[in-house]
Amino acid sequence: MDVRPDPETSLAQPCIADTSLLSNFVHTGYAYLLHRLLPEPVLLSPTVLDPAEVLLPRPYTQALRSEFLRPLHMASLPGYEDYQAAAPLIQGFALGSGHLWRPVELTSQEAALAYELSEKRAWDRCRDSPGRYRRRRVGPGEAEAAAVAVCRGWTLLADDQAIIDLLRCLYPQVPVVRTCALLQAAARSGHVPCAEAAHLFNEVLPGRGFYVRKGEQVLRLRCSPPRCAWEGPS
Structure with a gap:
């Protein structure tokens, strides 16, 4: 059964976000809405935002684990000027650990499930499920956030269609709230x-x-x- 409670109910419990949804709010200057809508800071896995990388100097030439920080470190490189306007917003949010966001360390069970969700063979389990599921690649940040939501019974804040479809097939009990529903809830609440x-x-x-x-x-x-x-x- 596909469980889709109203956004306000889903947002009343701990919420873990993927990179794409988080970027929608931070890059546009609306990160404050997440802070107002959620009862506690939004939770982030290490591949989305690793606390150990927050204070790295820019530009940083080595590979970053944090998907959320990559535009910040690319903003000064030729060809990536579009990131410059968002760079201070990304940095400001990243420095707000404990207030705007909180890191989540994966257990061994969650790490194993994240790896499983990122593998194409995970879609094989959907063959006999109702509905049509098209194989799509699930990125590491989406897989981590989804794995934590599955194992801890949290709400997933995501807008990546691949992980949303995969969860609907394999773990339909996990509440998923997308960008539009978050903005809808923010408007209804007067934020x-x-x-x-x-x-x-x-x-x-x-x-x-x-x-x-x-x-x-x-x-x-x-x-x-x-x-x-x-x-x-x-």
Whole structure:
């Protein structure tokens, strides 16, 4: 059974985020919404943001474990000027450990499950499941966050379609809250005007390359009341 409680219920328990959803809020200056919506700082696995790498100098030429920090260290390199505006926002959030976010160390069971979820053969277990599941690569940050959510009964904040589909197939009991639903909850709670949240989701994030599609339909945030609506081509 696919369990999809309303966002407010899912957000009342510990929440662990993947890199893509976290970036949607931090890069645009809306990280404060996560702080206001969640009862405690958002939880992050080491591949998303490793505390040991937060204070590394820029530019840092060696491979970074932290997916979230890579744009910060690439901002000064030729060809990556688009990251410059987001760099101070990334740095400010990363330095907010304990207040804006908290690190989570994986247990051996969670690390093993993360590896399993990142392997293509994980999709073999969906062959006899209802629904159509297309094999997609699951990145290490998404796999870690999902593994922790599965093992600890937490809510996953994610917008990567691969890990969302895989969890719906293998672990449908895990609540997943996406960017649109978070902004919808923020607007309903009065943390941001709905028109502003809709502009962020419908205009700003697509301009940064983020949008949610299902066939020819695009997910949009609409107001009166705040809701996430699938819309076809006009």
